[in-house]
Amino acid sequence: MNTLNEEQQAFFGQIKMIAFSNPFAIEREQADCQLLGASSEKQSIFERQIKIQEQLRAQLQRLEPFNIENYQGEQRTIMVFSWLLYVFHHYQDGFNAFIEAQKKAGAKTIVLPFADELIAEFKRSGFNAADTEKYIALFYQSHRGFYFISQAISGDCPAITELRKRLWNNIFTFNPDWYLNFLCGKLEDFSTLLLGETGTGKSLVAQAIGCSGFIAFDSNKKCFKESFKQSFVAINLSQYPGNLMESELFGHKKGAFTGAIDNHQGVFARCSQYGYSG
Numbered sequence: 001m002n003t004l005n006e007e008q009q010a011f012f013g014q015i016k017m018i019a020f021s022n023p024f025a026i027e028r029e030q031a032d033c034q035l036l037g038a039s040s041e042k043q044s045i046f047e048r049q050i051k052i053q054e055q056l057r058a059q060l061q062r063l064e065p066f067n068i069e070n071y072q073g074e075q076r077t078i079m080v081f082s083w084l085l086y087v088f089h090h091y092q093d094g095f096n097a098f099i100e101a102q103k104k105a106g107a108k109t110i111v112l113p114f115a116d117e118l119i120a121e122f123k124r125s126g127f128n129a130a131d132t133e134k135y136i137a138l139f140y141q142s143h144r145g146f147y148f149i150s151q152a153i154s155g156d157c158p159a160i161t162e163l164r165k166r167l168w169n170n171i172f173t174f175n176p177d178w179y180l181n182f183l184c185g186k187l188e189d190f191s192t193l194l195l196g197e198t199g200t201g202k203s204l205v206a207q208a209i210g211c212s213g214f215i216a217f218d219s220n221k222k223c224f225k226e227s228f229k230q231s232f233v234a235i236n237l238s239q240y241p242g243n244l245m246e247s248e249l250f251g252h253k254k255g256a257f258t259g260a261i262d263n264h265q266g267v268f269a270r271c272s273q274y275g276y277s278g
Helices: 006-018 026-036 045-061 073-090 092-105 115-124 129-152 158-172 176-183 202-210 242-250
Strands: none
Touching: 006 026, 006 045, 006 073, 026 045, 045 073, 073 092, 073 115, 073 129, 092 129, 115 129, 129 158, 129 202, 158 202
16 A cells, blocks of 8 residues: 655645636635645636646656555545546547537537547556546536536626636536535536526526536447437427427327327427436
8 A cells, every 4th residue: 555745645635626626716726826836826727737737747657656546545535536637637638629529420429539548547547447437427527517618608707707617516516525426417407597688698508507417438339428419408488388388398199189290209308318408
């Protein structure tokens, strides 16, 4: 078993505070600056990320060959988060390119090009198959969350900054430990109410949430079990007369009422297990 020294414990402990934290929150910026020093206060999250990645790489290299099974208790938790953050950023460009490719492919799921390489990274570092699939799915969800929230909402005023922060918390909660251990893949069961005047971008925000849900990864097929293009169904209930609302939401069978000339699948039946309707 490996034991971290005091310096390593302090460094990786700070990394744990950063890993899976809300990238749009002021607390994330403060945690980055605490690790990097006051000189990073004027830098963007991407500039800080590069510097943190360099430091993290250097610290992990001192522990090679790295294997998570060599750590126990709190140190194991710290090293899981630290290693995951490093790998998450190492494959950032690959995931962003994959998101763009999946957008073009539409509802058809496509193979993750670097799946073999990524799975091998997890295996070498002592992660079992179930955790590997879970964390790859979380990587993908986190990249989509940042991608779609950033695209949907632009601006730097306090209200916009707070909105981006709240949207991230809506997808992942404000507590990474809770999400990883209990709520991963379950937040789709909770409703979100968006209020605002016509034209303020509610539909863009709803789509950002809808395209950022948890989608399981299949390591055998080297792809995710669904395209995020299928995971959000948008409907405008105001366009349906009151007497057709139930039919549109829940569907009906042929002959159920006058004019029901065929079976009709409702919106809820068309929704995927990984998706949202709005």
